[in-house]
Amino acid sequence: GKEKKKNPKKKQETQRPKHMRGIIIVSLLILQSLVVSSSPTAPDFNFFYWVNYWPGAICDSQKGCCPPTKGNTASDFIIHGLWPQFNNGTWPAFCDQTNLFDISKISDLVCQMEKKWTEWGVWACPSNETNLWEHEWNKHGTCVQSIFDQHSYFLTNLKFKYKVNLLNILKQKGIKPNDGFYGLDEIKNAIKCVIGFAPGIECNEDVKGNKQLFQIYICLDNYAKEFVECPYVPDKSCASKIKFPKFPERDSLSESLSVMSSVSTT
Ligand code: U2P
Numbered sequence: 001g002k003e004k005k006k007n008p009k010k011k012q013e014t015q016r017p018k019h020m021r022g023i024i025i026v027s028l029l030i031l032q033s034l035v036v037s038s039s040p041t042a043p044d045f046n047f048f049y050w051v052n053y054w055p056g057a058i059c060d061s062q063k064g065c066c067p068p069t070k071g072n073t074a075s076d077f078i079i080h081g082l083w084p085q086f087n088n089g090t091w092p093a094f095c096d097q098t099n100l101f102d103i104s105k106i107s108d109l110v111c112q113m114e115k116k117w118t119e120w121g122v123w124a125c126p127s128n129e130t131n132l133w134e135h136e137w138n139k140h141g142t143c144v145q146s147i148f149d150q151h152s153y154f155l156t157n158l159k160f161k162y163k164v165n166l167l168n169i170l171k172q173k174g175i176k177p178n179d180g181f182y183g184l185d186e187i188k189n190a191i192k193c194v195i196g197f198a199p200g201i202e203c204n205e206d207v208k209g210n211k212q213l214f215q216i217y218i219c220l221d222n223y224a225k226e227f228v229e230c231p232y233v234p235d236k237s238c239a240s241k242i243k244f245p246k247f248p249e250r251d252s253l254s255e256s257l258s259v260m261s262s263v264s265t266t
Helices: 008-014 018-038 110-116 129-139 150-163 166-171 184-195 250-259
Strands: 047-053 078-085 180-183 200-205 211-220 241-244
Touching: 047 150, 078 129, 078 150, 110 129, 110 150, 129 150, 166 184, 180 184, 184 200, 184 211, 184 241
Parallel strands: 211 241
Antiparallel strands: 047 078, 047 211, 180 241, 200 211
16 A cells, blocks of 8 residues: 655654743733733624613502612612613623622622612512612623623613713603603603603503503613614604603502512513
């Protein structure tokens, strides 16, 4: 049979001494880590929804509510979350099982979050802020790790909360939480007037079946830095005039509490 002749010269060229190969590999690894750290990967989603909800719309719904166990109950919109979105109307979720919520990473923010990101028994009863934060990071935050770690994800939500006072924006246009009915466009325009772009509005129904203001979706660019025009908004749930329910009074909530007995997660 034919025996392939070895080419001693070529062998010499390809087989470098072991220590040289080690040095080359280590140098390549250092180079790679420098490239990675100096140019973070671009977001692989198109924009964000920053979503706030109105507790009044939970408490006067069929579902009922239970008030937050911690923090104050300022009559205000409450943060729901910051959700990465694709332009085609879908969104990524639960992207990474290896970096799940760890409250120790945000211990310096908890005090502010207990005020601005409370849970009115919307997703679980009794209400549990920590579960909501955990859910939001695990579902949405793990999909935005190209730009955020746990701390910066939660901090970004808080920063927008301090920047945009939705209730004041509406009140200044005479739109008040008084169980009155307001034009959907009137509500959107009031917000557009201040941030430059119309938000999406999600409605639910009170016990009588009236459509009411439940959640406000503000669109941000894919680095969560600027407001942007929403590529699409979840508007179908509203009517042209919608109710702006009163903020729930803790004292009147005992009935609602008994309505909602099961624990639900979305
Ligand atoms: O609609 C149910 C839940 O799915 C998530 N959602 C919905 C619409 C959308 O455009 N983007 C998005 O992320 C929300 O997830 P949650 O954090 O509440 O589980 C929404 O409530």
